[in-house]
Amino acid sequence: MTMRTQLVLVTAACALAGLTAAAAAQPAQKITIGIYAPSVEFGAAQARLAYVQGLARAIEQATGVKTEAQSYANVAALKRDAVDFAIIDGMCYATNLGWKLLATATIGGGTTRPWALFSSVGDSMQALKGKKLAFIGTGCNDAGFIDNAMLESEVDPAFFGGRSAKPDLTAAVAEVASYKAAQAVFAPAGAGKGLTKVFDTGAVPNPAFVEVSGKLPPAVVNTVAASVIGYGGAGAIAGWTKPARDIYTALAARMGKVVKAGVFASADPVRIDARDALIEPPTLRDTAVVEVRHLFVRPSGGRME
Numbered sequence: 001m002t003m004r005t006q007l008v009l010v011t012a013a014c015a016l017a018g019l020t021a022a023a024a025a026q027p028a029q030k031i032t033i034g035i036y037a038p039s040v041e042f043g044a045a046q047a048r049l050a051y052v053q054g055l056a057r058a059i060e061q062a063t064g065v066k067t068e069a070q071s072y073a074n075v076a077a078l079k080r081d082a083v084d085f086a087i088i089d090g091m092c093y094a095t096n097l098g099w100k101l102l103a104t105a106t107i108g109g110g111t112t113r114p115w116a117l118f119s120s121v122g123d124s125m126q127a128l129k130g131k132k133l134a135f136i137g138t139g140c141n142d143a144g145f146i147d148n149a150m151l152e153s154e155v156d157p158a159f160f161g162g163r164s165a166k167p168d169l170t171a172a173v174a175e176v177a178s179y180k181a182a183q184a185v186f187a188p189a190g191a192g193k194g195l196t197k198v199f200d201t202g203a204v205p206n207p208a209f210v211e212v213s214g215k216l217p218p219a220v221v222n223t224v225a226a227s228v229i230g231y232g233g234a235g236a237i238a239g240w241t242k243p244a245r246d247i248y249t250a251l252a253a254r255m256g257k258v259v260k261a262g263v264f265a266s267a268d269p270v271r272i273d274a275r276d277a278l279i280e281p282p283t284l285r286d287t288a289v290v291e292v293r294h295l296f297v298r299p300s301g302g303r304m305e
Contacts, residue, residue, distance in 0.1 A: 031059060031067040031216070031224070034083040036075050036092065037207040038136050038168035040107070041191055042236045045071060051235040052087060055228065062227040063220055073167065075139050084213045085224060087237075090205035091149075092140035094252040099210040101243040102225040107236070108190070111244050112203040115150065118192035119184045120176050125198055130161040134175035134182035137165025144255035150186050150201040153258040160184070202254070205247040209240060 035052040042048040049071040056069035072078040075092050085102070090112075093099065104111045121127050135146055142165065147157055164182050166172040169191060176185045177194045185192070186201065209228050211221055229240045 029066070031056075031063065031065050031085070031220075032081075032083040033059070033067060033069045033085045033087070034072050034078045034081065034212075035069070035087040036072045036078050037087055037089045037105075037237075038138060039089050039091070039188070039204070040105075040207060040236045041169050041188075043170060047235065051233065051237065054233040054235075055087075055231055058231050058233070059224050059227045063223050065220065078212075082213055084211070084216055085209065086212050087207050087209055089138055089140070089207050090248065090251065091145050091255075092138055093208040093210060094205070094248045094255065095140045096210075097245075097248065097252065099208075099212055100214070100221075101208055101210055101245050101248070102221070103209040103228045103240040103242065104244045104247070105206040105208070105237045106239045106241055107206050108238070110206075111241060112205050112247055114189040115186060115201045115204050116189050116192065117150070117184060117186055117198040117201055118173075118176065118195035119198050120180065120195055121183050123196045123198055128184050128198070129159060131183035132162040132164055132181070133160040134164045134166055134172045134185040136169055136172050136186075137167065141255055144257070146186065148257050149204075149251060149254040153260070203247075205244075205251055207237065208243075208248065 033052060033056050035048060037048070040048075042051065049069070052069040052071060056067040060067035070081070070083070072081075075088070078086055078088075086099075087105070088096070088099070093101070107113055117125075119128055121131065133146070135142065138145075143157070146163075147153065147155070162182075164175055166175055169187060172185050173187055173191055173193075173195075175182045177192075184198070185195070188204070189197075189200070209225075216224075229242065232239055
């Protein structure tokens with residue numbers, strides 16, 4: 001290989017490396033954000049879309065990158081579109097913990113909300129036996145959420161006569177309160193207006209803001225996270241706070257089946273004084289031998305043969 005050929009190859013390699021570095025340093029051309037949060041009571045699909053569009057504008061202003069927003073009817077469609085970021089329901093993030101958590105939604109002043117079982121036929125669980133249960137069909141281990149997280153693995157899956165999956169919280173509550181097509185529903189504590197609370201089922205984390213695609217530079221991701229936490233747009237989601245991963249991992253653990261068994265109490269040890277074992281029982285003093293004379297019978301004539 002001649003000196004000139006070597007020089008040409010080195011020059012080409014340097015040019016290629018420069019193009020690669022330039023491509024890596026090139027800022028993002030577009031950011032996409034999706035929302036799938038059916039457990040948040042936006043009231044209408046338009047309100048849900050308006051909220052995420054407002055958040056997208058705030059992110060675009062902070063990053064200088066064109067940002068588009070889209071509302072999704074199910075988590076499968078959101079995954080299929082491979083958005084860059086997403087507002088995702090708490091139970092869905094609990095089943096997709098591989099996504100990077102950037103912020104946690106605050107509703108009612110907290111990062112979790114108390115949930116309960118509500119009924120249209122009274123406050124007794126036995127009154128619901130064989131009745132239909134309405135629930136939010138998230139597609140994120142719904143059976144585990146209902147049977148284990150809400151019912152603590154203590155109610156047979158066949159207890160309810162049927163289950164009706166609804167697209168969001170508003171529809172699930174209306175199925176019981178308005179349409180009377182079901183008699184019970186799991187919902188946040190403040191959502192069961194007009195219904196009777198049967199019992200509390202524990203706290204459920206609010207939606208999470210997560211990075212989905214993992215394709216954007218870290219600097220852009222950090223700016224987006226800061227923009228979300230500082231966003232104060234009005235809506236069903238009051239605001240955002242720093243990520244609280246533990247509340248989602250706790251829900252993920254609750255969604256697994258728990259097999260319960262009785263616990264036997266340990267008996268208290270009984271201590272015996274050694275001297276008690278050396279005391280001779282009174283019964284040992286009784287004679288066990290019959291005297292010999294008792295074996296003879298004296299004849300009536302007074303003479304023994």
